[in-house]
Amino acid sequence: MKILLSGGGTGGHIYPALALIKRIKQVHPSSEIMYIGTEKGLESKIVRNAAIAFKSIEIQGFKRSLSISNLKTILLFFISIKKSKKIIKDFQPDVVIGTGGYVCAPVIYAASKLKIPTIIHEQNSVAGVTNKFLARYATKIAVCFEEARAEFSRYSDKVSYTGNPRAQEVVGIKPSTILKDYHLAVNQPTVLIFGGSRGARSLNEAFIAALPELNKKKYQVLFATGDVHYERIKKQVEPQIKENLSISVVPYIENMPEVFANVDLVVSRSGATTLAELTALGLPSILVPSPYVTNDHQTKNAESLTKRGAAKMITEDQLTGKSLIKAIDELMLHEEIRNNMAKAAKQLGLPEAADHLIQMIKEIIR
Structure with missing residues (x-):
């Protein structure tokens, strides 16, 4: 051919x-x-x-x-x-x-x-x-x-x-020890938060506001700021996470699908490629659609998953440190809810x- x-x-x-x-x-x-x-x-x-x-x-x-x-x-x-x-x-x-x-x-x-x-x-x-x-x-x-x-x-x-x-392409990826590369423990409940390769200002601000509470949690957090935001955010959060081994802040994640295969929950935008990967792997997610895209298609993408029980959605105007913590805790502290969402996501994967x-x-x- x-x-x-x-x-x-x-x-x-x-x-x-x-x-x-x-x-x-x-x-x-x-x-x-x-x-x-x-x-x-x-x-x-x-x-x-x-x-x-x-x-x-x-x-x-x-x-x-x-x-x-x-x-x-x-x-x-x-x-x-x-x-x-x-x-x-x-x-x-x-x-x-x-x-x-x-x-x-x-x-x-x-x-x-x-x-x-x-x-x-x-x-x-x-x-x-x-x-x-x-x-x-x-x-x-x-x-x-x-x-x-x-x-x-x-x-x-x-x-x-x-x-x-x-x-x-991602469905066959198996769990690995990749979290060690981000100075996190392997086989410990982990939340991944990211806003795309360039980051998302709203997610970055919500993470900073939520950090005092995240510091108290038993689950780990891997947070990618986006390259352009990293130095500024690093200066803001470094004093708070200096001795906390369960929170890792990085500019960018090179091999996102492999990281997906090793976390328990993803908080992200709702671009089509991200959702294809999440559903293929059967990953529960909290989606924060970008309101700045053509025809508001990320909101429609997220709604396609949420109405089938495969994700939660927080609109950008509702995103705060408190709403972020509340949504994460609802899933990370209730394994049955998280597992049901994972099953629903898997059913949508092709x-x-x-x-x-x-x-x-x-x-x-x-």
Whole structure:
């Protein structure tokens, strides 16, 4: 098989693509893979570092307000369609897959005009603007939340619930001694709190406010501030945790899935990739959706889990040190509640998500 993928802008669009590529190479080692992204996006570094053939196009998103830059966006769109067609003709893929971000628009559109089978993959419960635009041109639409089906109601015959390939990548991870790397004890109840790679100011402030109470708890806490916030927060909290061996504050966690496999509760934002990993591993969580994302999709993602008993949610305007402690204690001090939430999360996980997508690929290229 020859497979062309495109996706960019955020890790949430890139990492599912990489997880799918990894699985394709495992089950079809002779497959040829190519990736189209932008030079300015995260994908240019992440994909190249993964030793995957990479081609770039120049494209940008529309401004939501009236702006002269939107004229440039339109011009770049037509130029990038032309370049995408050339890349596709040269590579001659059997299928083209878009995992989100505006870079996918010219790539999937070009492939459809060249009569190449296409798949768009929507990770969130609320579809992105690019995927809504591409739905009419795509051969198949893969979704990770059942709620997302309604976003493509005009094309319901194309939609399949496949899940996020990232789930299949993490589901086999076993408990380890990784907590030692963070100066915490192994096999002791542990809460992980983080706000994404760059951190989240609201979670950081709530942690600082909750610290006097967290210092008294019997459970451990691993807290990732985000690189940009670390030095400031370290100065604030260091005097309080200097002799407390059950609280560890770090800027960033490199291997998040392995840490997930060794903690009992996660407090985090509700991005699609994080939720795919949590449900694949059957981890209870307290979700604090970011209100600053398009269409408030993180709230919808969190609601998908909370209504099924797989997570608790605290909205950002309700997040305080007291509300954080209360929510954590409700789970960490009541094992039965925590276990029930873990079971509900596990039921939502799709541990064969990548295989579902591979099967979809095979069906449309026959």
